[in-house]
Amino acid sequence: MPQTLAEKILQKHTDQEVSGAGQIVQCRVSMALANDITAPLAIKSFRAMGAKQVFDKDKVSLVCDHFTPNKDIESAEQVKVVRDFAQEMGITHYYECGEVGVEHALLPEKGIVGPGDIVVGADSHTCTYGGLGAFATGMGSTDIAGAMALGETWFKVPPTIKVEIEGKPREHVGAKDYMLNLIGRIGVAGGLYKALEFSGGAVDDLSIEGRMTMANMAIEAGGKVGLFASDAKTLEYTRNAGRSGDETLAADAGAEYDRVVKIDVSDMEPQIACPHLPDNVKPVQETEGLQIHQAVVGSCTNGRIEDMREAAAILKGRKVNPKVRCIILPATPTIWKMCLQEGLMEIFMEAGCIVGPPTCGPCLGGHMGILAGGERAIATTNRNFRGRMGSLESEVYLSNPAVAAASAVAGEIINPAKL
Amino acid sequence: MKVKGTAHRVGDHIDTDAIIPARFLVTTDPEELGANCMEGHEEGWGKRLKKNDVIVAGENFGCGSSREHAPISILGAGVPVVVAKSFARIFYRNGFNMGLVLLEVGEEIDKIGDTHEIEVDVVVGEIRNLTTDETIKCAPVPPFMQEILNAGGLVSYAKKKLS
Ligand code: SF4
Numbered sequence: 001m002p003q004t005l006a007e008k009i010l011q012k013h014t015d016q017e018v019s020g021a022g023q024i025v026q027c028r029v030s031m032a033l034a035n036d037i038t039a040p041l042a043i044k045s046f047r048a049m050g051a052k053q054v055f056d057k058d059k060v061s062l063v064c065d066h067f068t069p070n071k072d073i074e075s076a077e078q079v080k081v082v083r084d085f086a087q088e089m090g091i092t093h094y095y096e097c098g099e100v101g102v103e104h105a106l107l108p109e110k111g112i113v114g115p116g117d118i119v120v121g122a123d124s125h126t127c128t129y130g131g132l133g134a135f136a137t138g139m140g141s142t143d144i145a146g147a148m149a150l151g152e153t154w155f156k157v158p159p160t161i162k163v164e165i166e167g168k169p170r171e172h173v174g175a176k177d178y179m180l181n182l183i184g185r186i187g188v189a190g191g192l193y194k195a196l197e198f199s200g201g202a203v204d205d206l207s208i209e210g211r212m213t214m215a216n217m218a219i220e221a222g223g224k225v226g227l228f229a230s231d232a233k234t235l236e237y238t239r240n241a242g243r244s245g246d247e248t249l250a251a252d253a254g255a256e257y258d259r260v261v262k263i264d265v266s267d268m269e270p271q272i273a274c275p276h277l278p279d280n281v282k283p284v285q286e287t288e289g290l291q292i293h294q295a296v297v298g299s300c301t302n303g304r305i306e307d308m309r310e311a312a313a314i315l316k317g318r319k320v321n322p323k324v325r326c327i328i329l330p331a332t333p334t335i336w337k338m339c340l341q342e343g344l345m346e347i348f349m350e351a352g353c354i355v356g357p358p359t360c361g362p363c364l365g366g367h368m369g370i371l372a373g374g375e376r377a378i379a380t381t382n383r384n385f386r387g388r389m390g391s392l393e394s395e396v397y398l399s400n401p402a403v404a405a406a407s408a409v410a411g412e413i414i415n416p417a418k419l
Numbered sequence: 420m421k422v423k424g425t426a427h428r429v430g431d432h433i434d435t436d437a438i439i440p441a442r443f444l445v446t447t448d449p450e451e452l453g454a455n456c457m458e459g460h461e462e463g464w465g466k467r468l469k470k471n472d473v474i475v476a477g478e479n480f481g482c483g484s485s486r487e488h489a490p491i492s493i494l495g496a497g498v499p500v501v502v503a504k505s506f507a508r509i510f511y512r513n514g515f516n517m518g519l520v521l522l523e524v525g526e527e528i529d530k531i532g533d534t535h536e537i538e539v540d541v542v543v544g545e546i547r548n549l550t551t552d553e554t555i556k557c558a559p560v561p562p563f564m565q566e567i568l569n570a571g572g573l574v575s576y577a578k579k580k581l582s
């Protein structure tokens with residue numbers, strides 16, 4: 001029977017025959033992931049299981065990224081628990097201090113995840129690796145503890161929504177806009193339980209970074225995974241990340257889909273998700289003129305080098321509005337260094353930006369850019385829930401990096417084409 | 420496994436804050452959490468739950484956060500099974516992992532009314548409504564998940580497997 005991409009990947013990791021949506025399959029996992037917030041809980045469950053060793057010290061990643069550098073005593077204590085555990089278990093992929101970056105930007109960059117893998121993470125944006133063609137999804141901490149101890153977990157085979165994206169985008173429109181547009185169409189529960197499988201000419205044209213930006217937000221549509229076929233571009237990316245032996249993988253022709261959604265991006269304007277849900281999406285012109293107090297470029301959605309370049313292209317030779325805090329957070333140390341080497345740092349500093357270390361920081365209202373009541377931010381992050389970046393009385397608008405940078409200059413939300 | 424008890428109906432999109440509000444998350448003790456089960460839904464609603472009763476819900480039960488306290492509080496309240504039109508994904512996983520049986524029945528859920536006496540056969544996938552004398556079929560709990568349930572949840576399952 002022809003299989004969807006999700007079914008094909010699951011099949012690679014189980015001895016059962018994957019027969020279709022709804023079936024429960026037990027699969028071997030390629031990587032189990034937790035961060036400074038979720039690992040302590042997973043470690044507690046791991047101990048309760050009586051586990052003495054992780055199933056494979058190369059296949060567990062612990063990334064202390066959310067509050068790094070530790071913002072208070074609690075976060076420092078949490079990291080201490082994770083660090084001690086990593087040492088005790090001899091975990092290969094443990095990251096903190098100067099090596100740490102936002103987990104979902106860091107792991108692909110280091111070649112720790114790749115096409116055809118099954119990745120489970122105690123973090124809802126684990127779905128990012130779908131951009132590389134990995135079946136990657138978020139879970140609770142006990143689930144991750146089980147995966148760390150046993151090296152396997154169960155999945156309900158998801159039905160798949162096929163998303164076909166065609167057309168050539170205008171300038172300043174890209175992956176983030178495609179995804180916001182889709183979430184606006186199908187809603188925050190539109191992909192519940194389901195896999196999203198992206199295809200079409202506009203998707204083929206995307207870089208791997210752009211694909212990861214899209215896959216990252218599958219969870220904002222309720223999706224279990226957001227999947228891209230792995231192609232020559234994917235293999236080039238993973239080779240550069242130091243991997244070998246990866247293969248291309250695509251859905252079978254004639255695979256059965258739950259639903260097909262078609263999007264033409266030719267006339268698409270930059271998209272903005274307005275408060276307080278990611279599906280409250282409008283074209284930028286409907287939000288133009290709204291005064292902002294903060295602009296954030298960073299996160300696992302848009303903190304990669306392409307995003308930095310996009311923001312820098314707008315900020316070059318311009319000044320950030322004096323009433324706006326423009327916070328730039330390259331998502332990993334490598335991206336930081338590239339910004340430096342490419343001269344982007346100078347552009348950011350000349351423009352009057354605040355450049356921070358690689359951290360989740362303000363994305364989850366953690367630190368380094370918290371909003372006061374009545375303040376409004378435009379951010380390249382992925383969630384605009386009430387109070388996500390600070391006060392319950394603040395507002396977050398989600399956009400692509402060019403729009404965020406342009407709005408920082410204008411002091412209000414603006415289409416970069418008008419700057 | 421068969422469970423016989425009184426059905427307690429709730430609506431769609433019951434989220435984890437309704438099941439166990441954040442202010443009660445200071446403990447992981449099932450009994451303490453059970454005493455406050457559904458406090459965010461309606462104050463005192465949980466008092467109606469007796470041992471072996473069944474919560475019968477609409478769509479997307481358990482949406483919201485990934486807190487494992489939610490299924491623990493339901494178990495703590497004595498409820499071994501939740502039957503719903505559908506469940507939110509992470510809750511569905513957490514439920515089985517904590518040892519709570521979840522059965523998805525789709526549209527037929529409306530054949531079960533509040534306070535009906537029902538008998539749920541988890542292995543066969545059947546709910547007998549003793550009040551109306553109707554039988555509702557649903558997918559049984561898959562053998563692998565039964566294994567987790569029989570072990571008493573994922574922690575005990577893994578413990579057994581590791582020893
Ligand atoms: S950047 Fe934001 S969404 Fe991504 S992992 Fe960090 S807190 Fe979560």
